[in-house]
Amino acid sequence: MVRLADEDDIAGLLEIEEKCFGKEKFSPETIRAFIERDDAFILAALEGDVIVGSAMALMSDLVKQGKVASVAVLKxxxxxxxxxxxLGECEKIFESQGLKKYSLEVDTMNELAIALYSSRGYEIKGMLRDFYGFGRNAYYMEKKVGPSPMDVRG
Ligand SMILES: CC(C)(COP(=O)(O)OP(=O)(O)OC[C@H]1O[C@@H](n2cnc3c(N)ncnc32)[C@H](O)[C@@H]1OP(=O)(O)O)[C@@H](O)C(=O)NCCC(=O)NCCS
Structure with a gap:
């Protein structure tokens, strides 16, 4: 089952961060901000009562874009x-908010994540050099579901 996370889930979400990202985990403050802000959300995947995965996302009403900040699942x-x-549930929320373009950055070495995003229709649109620190590049990936305001002007 996938549902929106709330404050009571913070401990479980931090465990996912620690186990999936180690030193690069998001801080408790960042997790809390994603839960509290109107332009962000966290989804929790549950197996029984236990959180086994999470997805974090940001939304921009101005440019009608959704950004997937992270997806993580316990090994x-x-x-x-x-x-x-x-990811599918993130997109449903983006869609319900009228967002027309979904994007994300992913480490060029993270084959499993790239496979996940590709399987859901995200395309590599460019490379961001040293995005995660010296020598660690990111792909910028995008999925369009309709024209967005930023595309209207040439
Ligand atoms: C990336 C990650 C979230 C994928 O989660 P997952 O639950 O295993 O993914 P899914 O089972 O939904 O698989 C989705 C797609 O990815 C691909 N995939 C998943 N596991 C794969 C594997 N072992 N080999 C090849 N392709 C694989 C497949 O295309 C699959 O689609 P399909 O089932 O229709 O064939 C998970 O590996 C993870 O948490 N990694 C560590 C954290 C991370 O790096 N997150 C991404 C950056 S924020």
Whole structure:
């Protein structure tokens, strides 16, 4: 089951961060901000009462764009469609807010994440050199579901 996360989920979300990202995990303050802000949200994937995955996203009403900031699934639960379900639910929320373009950055070495995003229709549009620090590049990936205001002008 995938649902919106709230304050009571912070401990479980931090555990996902720690196990999936180690040193590069988001801080408790960042997790809290994503939950509290109107232009952001976190989704939690549950197995029983336990959070086994999460997705974090930002929304811009001005440019009608949704940004996926992270998707993470605990090792034992990978390869079973949890990541895909989380991403799909992010997109439903983007869609409900009238957002027309979804984007994300992903480490060029992160094959599993690139496979997940590609499988859901995201396309590599460019490379951001040293995005994660010296020598660690990111792909910028995008999925369009309609014309966005930023595309109207040449
Ligand atoms: C990336 C990640 C979220 C994928 O989650 P997941 O639950 O395993 O993904 P899914 O099972 O939904 O798989 C989605 C797609 O990814 C691809 N995929 C997943 N596991 C794969 C594997 N072992 N080999 C090849 N492709 C794979 C497939 O295309 C799959 O689609 P399909 O099932 O229709 O064939 C997970 O590996 C993870 O948490 N990694 C660590 C955190 C991370 O790097 N996050 C991304 C950056 S924020």
């Amino acid at each position: 034992d639960f990978r390869g079973k469609g949890v990541g895909s379900a989380l």
